[in-house]
Amino acid sequence: MNTTTQNQETEKLFRESFTKNRDTIERFSAGLMNGRRQEALEHFMQLGIPGKKTESYKYTDMPGLFNPMLHMNLQPNHVHMDVKEIFQCDVPKLDTHMIFLVNGFLPPNSPPLEELEGKALVGSLAEAARRYPELLEKHYDRYTSLNPEGLVSLNTAFAQDGLFLYIPNGTELERPVQVVNMSVWEDNLMIQQRNLFIVGKNSAASLIICDHTLAPWRFLNNAVTEIFLDKQARFDLSRIQNENNSSQHISHTFARQETASTLTSNTITLHGGLVRNNFYALLNGEHAENNTYGLYLSDRHQHIDNFSFIDHAAPHCTSNQLFKGVLDDQATGAFTGRILVRQDAQKTLAYQSNNNILLTDEARMHSKPQLEIYADDVKCSHGATVGQLDPAALFYLRSRGINYREARLMLMYAFAHDIISHIAVPPFRERIDDLVDKRLRGELSRCNACHINCGKLNY
Amino acid sequence: MLSIQNLHVSIEGKPILKGISLEVKPGEIHAIMGPNGSGKSTLAAVLAGRDLFEVTEGKIMYMGKNLMDMAPEERAREGIFLGFQYPVEIPGVSMVNFMKTAVNEQRKYRGEESLSASDFLKFMREKKDLVEFDSQLTNRSVNEGFSGGEKKKNEIFQMAMLNPRLSILDETDSGLDIDALRIVARGVNKLRNKENATIVITHYQRLLDYIIPDYVHVLYDGKIVRSSGKELAMELEEKGYDWIRQEYAGNGK
Numbered sequence: 050m051n052t053t054t055q056n057q058e059t060e061k062l063f064r065e066s067f068t069k070n071r072d073t074i075e076r077f078s079a080g081l082m083n084g085r086r087q088e089a090l091e092h093f094m095q096l097g098i099p100g101k102k103t104e105s106y107k108y109t110d111m112p113g114l115f116n117p118m119l120h121m122n123l124q125p126n127h128v129h130m131d132v133k134e135i136f137q138c139d140v141p142k143l144d145t146h147m148i149f150l151v152n153g154f155l156p157p158n159s160p161p162l163e164e165l166e167g168k169a170l171v172g173s174l175a176e177a178a179r180r181y182p183e184l185l186e187k188h189y190d191r192y193t194s195l196n197p198e199g200l201v202s203l204n205t206a207f208a209q210d211g212l213f214l215y216i217p218n219g220t221e222l223e224r225p226v227q228v229v230n231m232s233v234w235e236d237n238l239m240i241q242q243r244n245l246f247i248v249g250k251n252s253a254a255s256l257i258i259c260d261h262t263l264a265p266w267r268f269l270n271n272a273v274t275e276i277f278l279d280k281q282a283r284f285d286l287s288r289i290q291n292e293n294n295s296s297q298h299i300s301h302t303f304a305r306q307e308t309a310s311t312l313t314s315n316t317i318t319l320h321g322g323l324v325r326n327n328f329y330a331l332l333n334g335e336h337a338e339n340n341t342y343g344l345y346l347s348d349r350h351q352h353i354d355n356f357s358f359i360d361h362a363a364p365h366c367t368s369n370q371l372f373k374g375v376l377d378d379q380a381t382g383a384f385t386g387r388i389l390v391r392q393d394a395q396k397t398l399a400y401q402s403n404n405n406i407l408l409t410d411e412a413r414m415h416s417k418p419q420l421e422i423y424a425d426d427v428k429c430s431h432g433a434t435v436g437q438l439d440p441a442a443l444f445y446l447r448s449r450g451i452n453y454r455e456a457r458l459m460l461m462y463a464f465a466h467d468i469i470s471h472i473a474v475p476p477f478r479e480r481i482d483d484l485v486d487k488r489l490r491g492e493l494s495r496c497n498a499c500h501i502n503c504g505k506l507n508y
Numbered sequence: 509m510l511s512i513q514n515l516h517v518s519i520e521g522k523p524i525l526k527g528i529s530l531e532v533k534p535g536e537i538h539a540i541m542g543p544n545g546s547g548k549s550t551l552a553a554v555l556a557g558r559d560l561f562e563v564t565e566g567k568i569m570y571m572g573k574n575l576m577d578m579a580p581e582e583r584a585r586e587g588i589f590l591g592f593q594y595p596v597e598i599p600g601v602s603m604v605n606f607m608k609t610a611v612n613e614q615r616k617y618r619g620e621e622s623l624s625a626s627d628f629l630k631f632m633r634e635k636k637d638l639v640e641f642d643s644q645l646t647n648r649s650v651n652e653g654f655s656g657g658e659k660k661k662n663e664i665f666q667m668a669m670l671n672p673r674l675s676i677l678d679e680t681d682s683g684l685d686i687d688a689l690r691i692v693a694r695g696v697n698k699l700r701n702k703e704n705a706t707i708v709i710t711h712y713q714r715l716l717d718y719i720i721p722d723y724v725h726v727l728y729d730g731k732i733v734r735s736s737g738k739e740l741a742m743e744l745e746e747k748g749y750d751w752i753r754q755e756y757a758g759n760g761k
């Protein structure tokens with residue numbers, strides 16, 4: 050069977066599954082999330098799963114992930130344990146408002162929506178769709194059009210829940226919100242989570258996302274996140290991806306930024322079999338600032354692919370894309386950084402850089418900038434490097450008595466720290482520093498106080 | 509302490525050192541001079557264990573051990589210190605962390621306890637004062653953005669921290685202003701004792717006014733073509749290398 054027909058086969062299976070399970074899907078979701086499904090499914094059938102011929106997916110085999118098709122869990126699971134008990138994040142001094150999601154759902158035994166300082170809301174997106182239809186009408190599925198693609202429509206067709214964060218105008222959250230996404234099942238599982246974060250005018254918040262797998266199965270995540278930053282909003286998003294090596298995670302993050310808003314995101318990929326992160330930002334108002342940072346550490350047969358696309362649609366905006374990676378063993382990776390400066394976006398400052406260290410001859414990295422500039426008064430730069438650890442630096446350290454292994458670690462750590470230093474919440478930054486250090490040392494990089502015994506949970 | 513016998517070294521098949529022999533005893537200071545490209549830094553790097561170079565012939569014994577069997581870090585722990593002609597910038601590695609790791613690895617090797625954070629800082633302060641090293645520089649990444657002179661002073665500071673048995677200072681004087689030269693020389697002299705030895709590689713007799721050598725060697729085209737007392741440095745300062753070149757060319761025929 051050639052690939053095209055195979056894909057069509059997969060797509061047909063999704064339609065069948067949708068038709069058969071529609072009642073269940075809708076029962077455990079709500080409002081506009083259900084309202085958008087049919088149309089999204091049709092879109093998906095048209096666009097399909099991007100194959101290797103799609104330029105932006107050249108280095109990562111998407112159709113392969115969906116064939117054979119994995120089981121989808123279409124309702125929230127009762128986890129018979131106190132998740133908070135087993136998942137005590139032992140970051141010293143890290144005082145966060147913590148939320149747990151299990152397989153993309155808020156567990157039924159936790160409060161569906163909680164009110165934080167200044168009437169800010171955090172909790173289940175499905176619940177928000179139920180209670181605040183106007184808000185969803187305004188923001189849900191509004192920002193994905195930045196890059197229409199099959200996988201995003203697939204998510205819209207099937208997604209039932211996810212994290213909702215709403216910060217009203219003029220509100221600054223003092224405590225960061227921390228969401229722990231846990232994948233747990235007794236077999237392979239596909240999860241399609243949907244998140245929506247809205248930060249109002251002159252508001253500020255920081256969010257920490259931790260992605261974990263709690264069982265050794267193959268988890269395939271196809272997650273979509275939409276972010277809206279109103280005028281002068283500031284939002285800091287730190288994400289740590291730490292999943293088992295048979296898991297596959299596709300994340301699509303879409304941000305729309307209004308005048309003078311600032312979005313900073315740090316995505317730290319520590320573990321995961323296959324990871325594809327898509328970042329899209331539309332800088333829609335003057336003086337908006339976008340910082341998209343990423344760090345990936347991979348070994349064995351891991352594959353990590355980051356794709357970022359910053360759309361400068363207004364003048365005087367600034368964007369910084371900085372991605373760094375260390376690839377060991379037979380690990381492979383890809384980075385594409387796209388910058389689009391529209392005709393009216395004069396005085397744009399757009400910088401991009403991707404630096405990689407390959408520790409073996411077998412590790413592979415594909416790095417590609419794509420600059421499209423239609424304005425004449427702009428400053429753009431891009432640079433990509435793929436290399437080894439600097440032998441002169443390595444020798445310098447060793448010549449002072451530092452052993453080879455330690456010297457290598459010092460250099461790798463220094464390379465990685467460049468990204469970590471951008472994390473806004475200090476105790477979390479220190480924690481990440483520590484995890485990255487452990488990861489580079491080849492020690493288990495899970496949080497120490499996470500006593501989860503993978504595969505031994507009841508749910 | 510150090511015995512180099514008929515050392516031949518090549519890089520990518522090209523011979524650089526062509527039969528060097530040198531004996532260094534505890535308490536001695538040896539100066540190595542010679543024109544650009546004659547192989548001085550190559551000799552220094554080979555002694556410190558840089559694997560870029562291939563030793564094709566000869567032998568290096570250090571403290572009764574075959575140096576060629578030892579990794580660079582082992583040599584350092586056995587007391588060999590190379591002051592680099594071109595110290596490397598290492599962004600992201602802090603001077604404090606670098607020195608703490610180095611000092612503690614060496615202590616561990618000698619079977620001593622690691623220094624606590626506060627003891628280490630105290631120790632570092634003492635050594636900084638000893639070699640008059642600018643305090644602020646230790647708050648930065650290793651050599652990153654240091655001026656040429658600051659990098660050289662940093663080498664001497666590291667030497668003070670590690671208290672080596674055999675120091676090889678590769679043109680530590682070039683790029684230093686007159687005051688800094690005096691400070692560096694003073695530092696070297698303070699660290700000097702009966703047990704340790706120093707090899708200074710230099711182009712200028714001036715340094716040797718401060719660090720008085722027991723022997724001066726001229727390295728020319730990968731060979732030591734002349735060894736003598738400190739008066740040889742004076743002679744070179746006056747006459748340059750031409751007479752050596754002529755003599756050498758004459759001998760060659």
Ligand SMILES: Nc1ncnc2c1ncn2[C@@H]1O[C@H](COP(=O)(O)OP(=O)(O)OP(=O)(O)O)[C@@H](O)[C@H]1O
Pocket residue numbers: 519524542543544545546547548549550551560593
């Ligand atoms: N990595 C290298 N690759 C190729 N050739 C090299 C390399 N390193 C040194 N050489 C060559 O070896 C020779 C000796 O170099 P070396 O640096 O030892 O000279 P030097 O005596 O220290 O000179 P200077 O006084 O300029 O510092 C030179 O011809 C140099 O070009």
Ligand SMILES: [Mg+2]
Pocket residue numbers: 548549550593678679
């Ligand atoms: Mg030299």
